Amino acid sequence: MTWDEMVPLLRQGTLETLQMTVWSTLFTALGGILLGVLLVLTDRGGLLPAPPVNQVLGVIVNIGRSLPFVILMMAIIPFTRALVGTSIGTQAAIVPLTLSAIPFYARLVETALREVDPGVVAAAQAMGASRVQIVGKVLLREARPGLVAGLTVTVVALISYSAMAGAIGGGGLGDLAIRYGYQRFETGMMLAILVLLIALVQLVQSLGDLAVRRLTHK
Numbered sequence: 001m002t003w004d005e006m007v008p009l010l011r012q013g014t015l016e017t018l019q020m021t022v023w024s025t026l027f028t029a030l031g032g033i034l035l036g037v038l039l040v041l042t043d044r045g046g047l048l049p050a051p052p053v054n055q056v057l058g059v060i061v062n063i064g065r066s067l068p069f070v071i072l073m074m075a076i077i078p079f080t081r082a083l084v085g086t087s088i089g090t091q092a093a094i095v096p097l098t099l100s101a102i103p104f105y106a107r108l109v110e111t112a113l114r115e116v117d118p119g120v121v122a123a124a125q126a127m128g129a130s131r132v133q134i135v136g137k138v139l140l141r142e143a144r145p146g147l148v149a150g151l152t153v154t155v156v157a158l159i160s161y162s163a164m165a166g167a168i169g170g171g172g173l174g175d176l177a178i179r180y181g182y183q184r185f186e187t188g189m190m191l192a193i194l195v196l197l198i199a200l201v202q203l204v205q206s207l208g209d210l211a212v213r214r215l216t217h218k
Contacts, residue, residue: 003188009176010192016090017172017200020162024097025155031102032154033147035061036109037135047131064103069161072100073170093170097161105154112146113139145215152208156201163197173197 035057041047042054067075073096080095081087116139124138140147166174173193181190 006189006192009180009189010173010196013171013173013176013193014196014200017159017162017174019090020093020097020165020170020172021155021158021200023094024101024158024162025151027094027098028101028105028154028158029151031098032105033109033140035102035106036113037139039106039110040113040139041131041135047134061103061106064100065107067100069096069100069164072096073165088169090171093162093165093172097158097165100161101154101158104157105150108150108153109143109147112143112150115146116142145212148208148211148215152205152212155204155208159197159200159204 039054039057039061042050042057044051044054046054073093076096076099077087080092083095084091086092120142121134121138124134129138162170162172163174163177164170166172166176166178169175173196177190177193180186181193
C-alpha cells in the first residue's frame with residue numbers, strides 16, 4: 001500500500017478515534033464525578049452518611065472495574081444496539097467505552113476528594129455552607145489537580161480501549177490495525193497506526209500534566 005493510499009485511511013481512522021475518545025471522556029467525566037462524590041458523601045463520616053448505599057455503590061464500581069473491556073463490549077451488545085440503534089461503528093463504541101471508564105474514574109475522583117483537608121470542610125460547615133456548596137465550592141474546587149490528573153489517566157486508557165473496539169467493528173485506528181495490519185499484513189500501515197496512537201497519548205499526557213501544574217500553583 002502506498003503512502004497516498006494510506007493517508008486518507010489514517011486521517012479517517014484518527015478522526016473516528018478522536019470522536020470516540022472525546023465523547024466517552026465527556027460522559028465519563030460527568031458520570032465519574034457524580035459517582036465519586038456519592039461514594040465520599042455516603043461513607044461513614046461523610047456529609048450524607050449511608051453505609052448501605054455506599055456499599056452498594058462500591059460493589060457496582062468494583063464490578064465495573066473488574067470486567068475486561070473486550071468482554072464488557074461484547075456482553076452489552078444488546079444494550080448498545082437498543083441505545084444507539086447499532087452495535088458496530090463509532091457511535092456504538094462510545095457506549096462500552098463510557099461504561100468501562102466511569103467506574104475507573106469514579107475511584108480516582110473518590111481518592112482525590114478524600115485528600116482534601118478535612119479542616120477546610122469543617123471551616124465551611126462552621127460558616128453555615130450547605131452540603132451543595134461544600135461539594136461544589138470546597139471539595140471539587142480543592143481537588144481539581146487530582147481530578148484533572150485522574151481524568152488524564154482515564155483518557156489515556158480510553159485511547160487504548162478505543163483501539164480494542166476495532167476488534168468488533170468499532171471503527172477508528174484499531175479497526176484499521178485489524179483490517180490492514182493484521183488481516184492483510186500491511187506493516188507500513190501498522191507502524192503508522194502505532195506512531196499515531198503514541199502521539200495521541202503523549203499529547204494528552206502533556207496537556208494533562210500542564211493543567212495539573214497550573215491548578216496546583218493557584
